[in-house]
Amino acid sequence: METFETIVNQDDFPCLFGKKAVNALSTELLFVGKEKGVADLIAGLSSYVQKVRSWSLKYRIGKPLIVLFEKNDFGTLELEQLYAWDLLQQLHDQDPGPWPEEIPADLNSEHWTFSFLGMPLFINMSFPQHSVMKxxxxxxxxxxxINPRENFDQVAAGNSVSGQRIRDRIRSRSEAYNQGIKSQTLGVFGERGSLEIKQYQLEEPGALSHERCPFRMNIK
Incomplete structure (x- = not known):
């Protein structure tokens, strides 16, 4: 956790909301063990979703869930990403809640987003082997x-001037932090051609390709 906080607290770290939450000590933490990976993930995310439902929208914006995975014996970025997607798939397959009626089941829809226990979420995946997308x-x-999808609609809505300004600022900082490299898959939720799932995991040489989606919908 110390390494995570040190990185986020760097002056040039791009995510301003993340920096603010870490500095305020307001993040929620979940540690996922090697042996009970998906069980830990289900229990921890279930607890988080239940708490989020009791919080005001303003309060929850500063309360992202930080999930730290114990397993780290991967040799490549692709293997790290395959492991992450496999756990996310298991989380979806074992979701005890209903899929939200307002979220399409089509991964190719610009309105699709991952959901658990009926709550739309955004999953930001970070990996130790990233060297280009630092x-x-x-x-x-x-x-x-992990943040409730509604948080982004509140602070950086795609159709608002203020949302555009915030996104531009953070993405400009990201480009500078990544030494001028700009991700080609970051988009805006709801915009035609912008797929949320491609924003969870970013690409770089050696990464898992977005050409074949590693996730499948399984709505019972």
């Missing part, structure tokens, strides 16, 4: 930063 490297372990 903004997605938060230390020596895989890290998920």
């Amino acid at each position: 903004s997605r490297n938060l230390g020596s372990h895989i890290v998920f930063v």
Whole structure:
């Protein structure tokens, strides 16, 4: 956790909301063990979703869930990403809640987003082997930063001037932090051609390709 906080607290770290939450000590933490990976993930995310439902929208904006994975014996970025997607798939397959009626089941829809226990979420995946997309490297372990999708609609809505300004600022900082490299898959939720799932994991040489989606919908 110390390495994660050190990285996020760097002056040039791009995510301003993440920096603010870490400095305020307001993040929620979840540690996922090697042996009970998906069980830990289900229990921890279930607890988080239940708490989020009791919080005001203003309060929850400063309360992202930071998921730290114990397993870190991967040799490549692709293997790290395969492991992360496999756990996310298991989380979806074992979701005890209903899929939200307002979220399409089509991964190719610009309105699709991952959901658990009926709550739409955004999953930011960060990996130790990222060397080009350094903004997605938060230390020596895989890290998920999970926020309710509604948080982004509140602070950076795609159709608002203020939302555009905030996104532009953060993405400009990301490009600078990544030494001028700009991700080609970051988009705006709801815009035609912008797929949310491609924003969870970013690409670089050696990464898992977005050409074949590693996730499948399984709605019972």
